[in-house]
Amino acid sequence: MTPVPQPLAFVAADTADACAARQRLAQRYGGVPPEEAGIIVALGGDGFLLETLHRYLTLGTPVYGMNRGSVGFLLNDFSEDGLSARLMRAQRVVLHPLRMTATRQDGSVTDGLAFNEVSLLRETRQAAKLRVMVDGVERMEELVCDGALVSTPAGSTAYNLSAHGPILPLGADILALTPISAFRPRRWRGALLPHTAKIRFDVLEPAKRPVSAVADFTEVRDVARVEIHEDRGVASTLLFDPELALEERILKEQFTP
Structure with missing residues (x-):
């Protein structure tokens, strides 16, 4: 089992690809319930990421999404390798709903x-x-x-x-x-x-x-x-790989034909 900097919880959309990825990642990196995690890793599409933010909002736990859906604008690329290193260098974005x-x-x-x-x-x-x-x-x-x-x-x-x-x-x-x-x-x-x-x-x-x-x-x-x-009294934290930071994605989208 690959060591991670803090306990991870893996949650997945109700699709075959997402559920299979969750099982493999949990076996490789270990997994705890979301209530015990330092980071929640969400596997699915943008819709599932939003569901995850709502479901675990009261925990205040950062969420790192990996794309197992279609568009994945709010998600990082999926890879089973090097997850610990990616999480350690991930950039944080605080969202207020x-x-x-x-x-x-x-x-x-x-x-x-x-x-x-x-x-x-x-x-x-x-x-x-x-x-x-x-x-x-x-x-x-x-x-x-x-x-x-x-x-x-x-x-x-x-x-x-x-x-x-x-x-x-x-x-x-x-x-x-x-x-x-x-x-x-x-x-x-x-x-x-x-x-x-x-x-x-x-x-x-x-x-x-x-x-x-x-x-x-x-x-x-x-x-x-x-x-x-x-509502500035409510906040949720998303984690992004530095090369796929949300701010850069939004800026880049303005130049997409």
Whole structure:
């Protein structure tokens, strides 16, 4: 068994490749439950890495992801060799999630955390109508759209980029507010906001034009109001190989044709 600098926990997505990799790595490097680990090694894709961050958030344990999925933007390359050395020289990135407070039409309230983005999406064939408030000031009286999202820098290359939102440098302390298929104002492309901003969406005509809200994995149907802010009281640490640092990946993505 290869010695490691601190106890490791290996967790894997529910796929054959990921589960087989977990078994081989645990045999080679040893493995403990996540509650006893100094580092959690997550094997899967970007979605599974986000699940791991949420599942073990209260432990405060750094997570080192290796790609056993498809895209793997938030993950390191997979290799069974030299894991101890890679972990010892890995760079740390601290992520603060967005906190979503969604109030449904019946008055019930649901909280959720999002390391990538909080998105609002229409539920029917009709476009959503949203009022946009920032720090208590009405910034847009009516946005007619398929939806809208607020993204962190770490999540800016995911759904936000697909919706033609901007890529945000990791240390920029900025959030992206991006419309999804905006109909009116037709040419509005969104806004860049300071990370301290408190954003509120009011759903207009909610009975006729119902809207759902999603914070990573927390989905709330038939919302009337959604409030979003960055929660600096919550943090999760990701580990990256120096040559594949997240900041460099995000910068490089801006020059990808």
